[in-house]
Amino acid sequence: MRRINNSMLKKFVDSNEFYLLIVIIITAAILTFLKPDFLDLNNLYGMLVSNSFLAIMAVGVLTVLISGGIDISFTAVATVAQYIMATTIINHGGNMFLAFLIAAVVGIALGSINAILVYLLKVPSIIITIATLNVFYGILVFITGGKWIYGFPVWFMERNLFKFPGPQGKMIVISLPFAILVIAVTLTWIILKFTTLGRKIYAVGGNIEAARRVGINIFLIQLFVYGYMGFLAGIASVVQANMMLTVAPNALIGRELEVLAAVVLGGASLAGGTGTVLGTVLGFGLIVIVQNGLTLLGISSYWHKVFIGIVIVLSISITAYRRKLSERKGAIINVEE
Incomplete structure (x- = not known):
């Protein structure tokens, strides 16, 4: 049982969801430091x-x-x-x-x-x-x-x-x-x-x-x-x-990019075959948290769209990079065999 739990924990730590969760925690901590009202339960809900x-x-x-x-x-x-x-x-x-x-x-x-x-x-x-x-x-x-x-x-x-x-x-x-x-x-x-x-x-x-x-x-x-x-x-x-x-x-109309950004940020690939509900929920959570934080800080809503665009580009780039690493690792294993 302990071996299974350790395996599941290791799998989660290596996953996209884990890193996304860390980013959410750090982002929330920074926004709370800048605006203590951010962590209010009524605001979060x-x-x-x-x-x-x-x-x-x-x-x-x-x-x-x-x-x-x-x-x-x-x-x-x-x-x-x-x-x-x-x-x-x-x-x-x-x-x-x-x-x-x-x-x-x-x-x-x-x-x-x-x-x-x-x-x-x-x-x-x-x-x-x-x-x-x-x-x-x-x-x-x-x-x-x-x-x-x-x-x-x-x-x-x-x-x-x-x-x-x-x-x-x-x-x-x-x-x-x-x-x-x-x-x-x-x-x-x-x-x-x-x-x-x-x-x-x-x-x-x-x-x-x-x-x-x-x-x-x-x-x-x-x-x-x-x-x-x-x-x-x-x-x-x-x-x-x-x-x-x-x-x-x-x-x-016009809210498509917010939704798409949440999904690709959560680890779903535009090429298909990958993605999880947990990742999508976390991706959505990060986007909403940042947008709310920018609003509380009095930053123009136009910057929200800039943020979403950057998120999509970075997410696609990271996904492509991880896929390339996976293919390279698979190729190395095949050569060794």
Whole structure:
């Protein structure tokens, strides 16, 4: 048992997640020194909840990246799903379950369109999803005229799910965005870690031709990952609407790089075959922590985008370097044998 524990510990210490965790701790310590309010529990919880919809979409992007694809259209998918959901429940009534159901169905349908186009056209998925990003968003703005939506029903405005007494007489509140985030992260972790489907997703991303030869249905895997991305985009759109209580066609468009940065920072490769839910959560955490710290320090939000761009470049560079080292080590072992 001790040998197994030592092996697991060594594996974690050598992983991308460990170094990312160290960076998060150091960054948080520096920000706390500069701004003691940063470490306040209300600030940390608020920071997590206010960005929860981005984290939900991030685990969807992770699934697509592991499969060897890439989806840039998820913010447009979320916007369309959000608009249809909001229009339906405001005009015809309903409940929170129906709101999530409508957005999820729309998201799955649009995600499936991406999967079908990627499979049939044999064009790099980034090209397809950039195209569908513009098509989905363009059609929405053309039909709606870019009109904002207000006037959600009272039941939709409820954000707190559970309240119970905490230390020092304070109430601990579990909000809807936080609960949905936990469910989305847990579900994705279970799929990728413990199911045959998850192993097939990794196999397709690692070597699509080898996966095809062993009998894996590539189309069904792509249909699942892009559909699952659409599903989570739809769910995230409801969470965002629940927080903002308005629907603006341009509210989510432009947030793609934040989500993608979190995933690649967490160790997912744009070439496919690698990535973990823990890494994505830590990558998302680092980006949100730095953005919040920059805000507390009064630094312009324009620098947030600079930071995200640098993160993407560094992450891709480190991933490429580590892959090259791995290939070199494999070549040396083969020569020795």
